[in-house]
Amino acid sequence: MRVVSADEARALDVRTIAAGTPGLVLMKRAANAVVREIAGAIGRRPARAGRVVVLAGPGNNGGDGFEISRLLMAGRLTGNVETLLLGNPQHLTSDARRTYHRLEQAGGAIREVNDARELEPLAVATLIVDALFGTGLKRRVAPDGLPARAIGLASRGRAFVVSVDLPSGLSADEAEPWDPSVRADLTVTFGWPKPCHVERGAAARCGRIAVADLGFVQPTEPAAREAVAVRDVAALFPRRAAESHKGTFGRLLVLGGSREMAGAPALVCRAAHRAGAGLVTASVPDDVRAILHALTPETTSVGAEHDFGRYSALAVGPGWGASASARETLARALAAPVPAVFDADALNLAGPASAFAGRPAPTVLTPHPGEAGRLLGTTADEVNADREAAAVRIARSAGAVVVLKGFRPIVAEPGGRAVPVLAGNPALASGGTGDVLTGVVGALLARGLAAWDAACAAAWLHGTAGDVLREAKGEESVTASDVVEALPEAFLAASEAAAT
DSSP states (O other): OOOOOOOHHHHHHHHHHTTOOOOOHHHHHHHHHHHHOOOOOOOOOOGGGSSSSEESSHHHHHHHHHHHHHHHTTTTSSOOEEEEEEEEEGGGOHHHHHHHHHHHHOOOOEEOSSSSSGGGGHHOOSEEEEEOOOOOSSSOOOSSSSHHHHHHHEEEEEEEEEESOTTTTTTTOOSSSOOSSSOOEEEEEEOOOOOOHSHHHHHTTTOOEEEEEOOHHHOOOOSOOBOHHHHHHHTTTOOOOOOOGGGGOOOEEEOOGGGGHHHHHHHHHHHHHTOOOEEEEEEEEEEEEHHHHOTHHHHTEEEEEEOGGSSSEEETTTOOOOOOOOOOHHHHHHHOSOOEEEHHHHHHHHHHHGGGGSSOOEEEEOHHHHHHHHHHSOOHHHHHTTTTHHHHHEEEEEESEEEEOOOSSSETTSSSSSSBOOOGGGOOOSTTTHHHHHHHHHHHHHHOOOOHHHHHHHHHHHHHHHHOOOOHSSSSSHHHHHHHHHHHHHHHHHHHHEEE
């Protein structure tokens, strides 16, 4: 999916209106998209419906906010909705004025804020809709005015914060966050993501990113920048044919495990099952097989001797250690004409990235920054200094698709293409979550996806599972097993996007 600047977004908005879609219709579609996401957030934690405050500004973002408030009331998602307007109703844009009057006619409570004391509802809200500033913001919010006070209250309280298009106070086009700006839990943006949703500094203020299709006129110019979002993933998973069987969706062989790390291959296998692989088999040391079966009864196992040609794809490395048998099996896997994903100890044992060059089948590598540094002969700090460049260097040297893990994962391919993934959060900073990603990549390769598509889809599904968990459980207590069990929610999100 393309990433558009604020100017491009406004131009596409104007072109869409000129082509026959009224601005008010776009505003209503935007509000409906936000309310759908709010309904999901409330469904995960019903207490969020207790006291909802919509923070609106005088521009079109505020117009979205008025319509969101009306829809929340009409849908009975909450019994307590209050709208705070920072600005004079006389200065509303024409479309915003119309949604303002619609909310008034529906009996909505609108408070015009002229004093800091009138912002107190933000301090006790359970859910805040941030519709204060949108992509039209051209300068930083003054630190001593009412908007800054509102932004501070919205960001520091206990409320779940949903931002409309982008967190208020951010520049749509800047990589680094402007201060003050809202720290959102969820941002619903329209049409296409903006640079602030993609760049790691600003994106840290955005929370989960939902990209809503409002029916904009499509741009005709080539995309200057791309990112992986839900609609990219949705297209890869059409409905299963009624006559499907387990053989339809491929057979994955997982190579890994050791006595000290028996759980790693089990997580790979469990994730592969949740990602739709038809059959999953693990090749693990004999003293690990009983543990593996206890942790994942759906998985079969084999010993060290096996025919790679019987499988649709391989997932190689998690929990392997550095034994002689692991090194020998890695050499065989590198030479096998079977699609494969390599992670963890497979990356550490292989040596430089060039060890994967010339492999006779589609290949995906999934390093974290430390492993990426070892593949490049450098450090994690240097990798993180320019993640896209590092991912491309590995991909070119290895002749493979690379998923560089971390916040806003980067997917890169040997030709130089590199795209960030709009999913994931610090809840995934827990041991074993990388094994889950390996299992998803392996499953998708086994199902027949190309390496690029498998890598992009797996990174988005994995990150989205983490995003769902963050909204339900917070950041502190998520485990890798939780991520496995949240994968169905991520697939459903992709399926629902395909249906809209």
